[in-house]
Amino acid sequence: MMKFRSSIPWEKTDLTPATPKAPWLKQTPNQTPTQSKKNHLETGLLGEVIAKNFLLRQGLVFIQANYRCKCGEIDLIMSQEETAIVVEVRVRNTKSHGSGLDSIRQKKQRRVSNCALLWWQKTGQFIFKGLRFDAVVLSENQQIDWIQNAWILENS
Numbered sequence: 001m002m003k004f005r006s007s008i009p010w011e012k013t014d015l016t017p018a019t020p021k022a023p024w025l026k027q028t029p030n031q032t033p034t035q036s037k038k039n040h041l042e043t044g045l046l047g048e049v050i051a052k053n054f055l056l057r058q059g060l061v062f063i064q065a066n067y068r069c070k071c072g073e074i075d076l077i078m079s080q081e082e083t084a085i086v087v088e089v090r091v092r093n094t095k096s097h098g099s100g101l102d103s104i105r106q107k108k109q110r111r112v113s114n115c116a117l118l119w120w121q122k123t124g125q126f127i128f129k130g131l132r133f134d135a136v137v138l139s140e141n142q143q144i145d146w147i148q149n150a151w152i153l154e155n156s
Contacts, residue, residue: 047091048075051136054144060085071114076136083130086116088150091138104135109151116153 052062060078067074076087088104113133116124120131135150 047138048089050138050144051087051089052076052078054136054146055087058146067115067119069115069118071118072111074112074115074119077119079128082128083132084120084124084128085132085134086112086119088112088133088135089138090135092140104150109133113151113153 048065052065055076055078056062060080063077063079063084064074065076067077074086075089078085078087088108090104116131116133124131131153132149133151133153135145135147137145137147139145
């Protein structure tokens with residue numbers, strides 16, 4: 001049996017995949033981008049738990065967390081009397097990129113609103129009389145800001 005040796009000049013002998021570099025991600029020396037994303041997701045989930053507990057102490061009733069549909073995701077769905085409340089949770093470790101409320105731009109509002117409308121058609125309209133959009137912003141100094149009626153649903 002003959003053995004052929006490859007003569008392709010660009011062939012690598014080291015088959016270890018290169019770690020992609022993302023200069024905009026703050027990484028500790030041994031942290032890969034996937035670990036950074038995992039930490040980001042864990043921070044977001046922790047923020048949602050803190051926001052949920054805060055809203056429960058304010059007298060709201062928990063309905064659902066992380067409702068997903070083809071349009072996107074709703075962080076929290078709560079209720080207050082006969083009103084369903086869609087809550088967008090933002091965690092800010094620094095103010096270098098603006099406040100948490102500033103980060104809920106029109107595109108994000110539209111995505112959450114469309115997801116809320118799908119939820120409303122499937123479930124909400126049979127239980128509630130109104131729908132409201134709130135935001136809960138957790139800042140670096142452990143301050144919780146609850147913005148009621150953070151945006152309104154526009155007729156399109």
